[in-house]
Amino acid sequence: MTAPADQASFVAIAQALRAHDDYIVCGHVSPDGDCIGSVLGMTAILKALGKEVQPVVALKEPLDAALLSIPGAASLADVLEARPAATFIAVDASGDDxxxxxxxxxxxxxxxxxxxxxxxxSECQADIFHIDPSAPSATCLVWEVAKAAKVPLGVDLAGPCYTGxxxxxxxxxYQNADQRAFALASEMAATGINIAGISTAFYQSKTWAAVQMEALAAxxxxxxxxxxxxxxxIxxxxxxxxxxxxxxxxGVIDILRSIGQVRVACxxxxxxxxxRGSLRAKDGTDVSAIAGRFGGGGHKAAAGFTLAGPLDEAIVQVKAALQEALGC
Ligand SMILES: [Mn+2]
Known part of the structure; x- marks a missing residue:
């Protein structure tokens, strides 16, 4: 992979935030905790800078209870309802797909x-960007921008950043839980966010139907x-x-990968x-390469893809690809 050229520093991005106005902050399709956290965190920065901002996500499907537990998530608008704005910020997402x-x-x-x-x-179309595949989350980048912008580091900013x-x-x-992840988590914790409360709200808010789906998949x-x-x-x-x-x-995939000898779950x-296919690796296997065979992508340890056509055909196709790719 070639690194995108002309990576901007956090200070340069903070300067750009001050220089412009009328923002849309948008995450990726099928929003997750990092996507919502990045949108809300960046929105908190822009509000602190006195900017007008529309935080939006793709709400093709309603957000689940865990995502709705993030303060502010319930008020996010659907990207389909946003009015065009002068400045567009993409967080946790670069490409059109x-x-x-x-x-x-x-x-x-x-x-x-x-x-x-x-x-x-491999490339980024934005006027100014910071892309760091070694960052544990997109919210870590938002947090660095907040520090560079010298906005107050309060719970409204730290809460969503910590959630991501x-x-x-x-x-x-996961493998990305490195020293940097803990150092930034410590900075976020120092603002006084309720670590146990965030964790409980996010991870112990399953619906009855979600647990039925887990049981069925298991x-x-x-x-x-x-x-x-x-x-x-499913x-x-x-x-x-x-x-x-x-x-x-x-959350169903977490049940599959919780088995001792399993190194890849699909x-x-x-x-x-x-x-839709989801892949997770426990041992350093690059599942984004497997997702890539089906036109998908993601991270080394977590990736996804979408196939057209009926489920029974996809089952045969994907099982064969997994066995071939993993030599099992
Ligand atoms: Mn992310």
């Missing part, structure tokens, strides 16, 4: 564009090859039976005419 068509149109309409991201990208860091590091358990789970790859799926009928939403299926979820 991650932003989705509605956000891309808003970015095109803006006169100045900024991107903060921690995903691998907590979720993208898998509660400080029951039909297959261990492929030598047993190091866990595979399962069909539309399963969701209908338990009145489960797509959000209710989000779940397929039917969504209308499409099938």
């Amino acid at each position: 991650r932003l989705g068509p509605a956000a891309c149109a808003l970015r095109q309409a803006a006169r100045f564009t900024i991107t903060l991201d921690h995903h691998e990208v 860091l907590m979720t993208d590091t898998g509660r400080f358990q 029951q039909r789970m297959e261990l492929l090859g030598d047993g190091s790859v866990a595979f399962s799926f 069909a539309q009928e399963d969701m209908d039976r338990f009145c489960a939403s797509y959000a209710d299926c989000e 779940i397929l979820k039917a969504r209308g005419d499409e099938v």
Whole structure:
């Protein structure tokens, strides 16, 4: 991968924030804790600078209870309802595919564009950007910008930033939970945020249907090859039976990877005419390369893809690809 050229310093981004006005802050499609945390954190910075800002996310599906537990998340507007603004900031997302068509149109309409991201990208279209794949979360970059902008580091900023860091590091358990992650978490904790409260609100807010989806996926789970790859799926009928939403299926993959000998977990979820695949690695396997075979992407330890067509065909195709890619 080639690093994008002309990476801006946090100070340069802070200066750009002061220089412009009328902002849209937008995250990626299928928003997660880091996406929502980055949008809310950046919004807090801009408000502290006295700027007009519309924080938006793609609300194609309603946010789940965990995401709604982040203070301010309930008031986020749908990207489809945003009015074009002079300045567009993309957080936790760089490419058109991650932003989705509605956000891309808003970015095109803006006169100045900024991107903060921690995903691998070969180029970045923004006027000014900071892309650091070694950053534990996008909210860490937002936090650095806040410090460079010299805005007050209060709980309204630290809360969402900590939530993004907590979720993208898998509660400080993944490979990206490095010294930097703990150092930044310590800075955020120093503001007086309620660490235990944030954790409880986020991780102990499952719905009954979500637990039913976990039970179902666990029951039909297959261990492929030598047993190091866990595979399962959720069909539309399963969701209908338990009145489960797509959000209710989000945590299912964690059940698959919790088994001792499993090093890679994969779940397929039917969504209308499409099938969405999620992949997680526990041992350093690069699952973004496997997702890439299906036109998807993500991080080394967590990636996803979307396939057109029926679930039964996707199951056969993905199982074969997993066995081939992982030699199991
Ligand atoms: Mn992220």
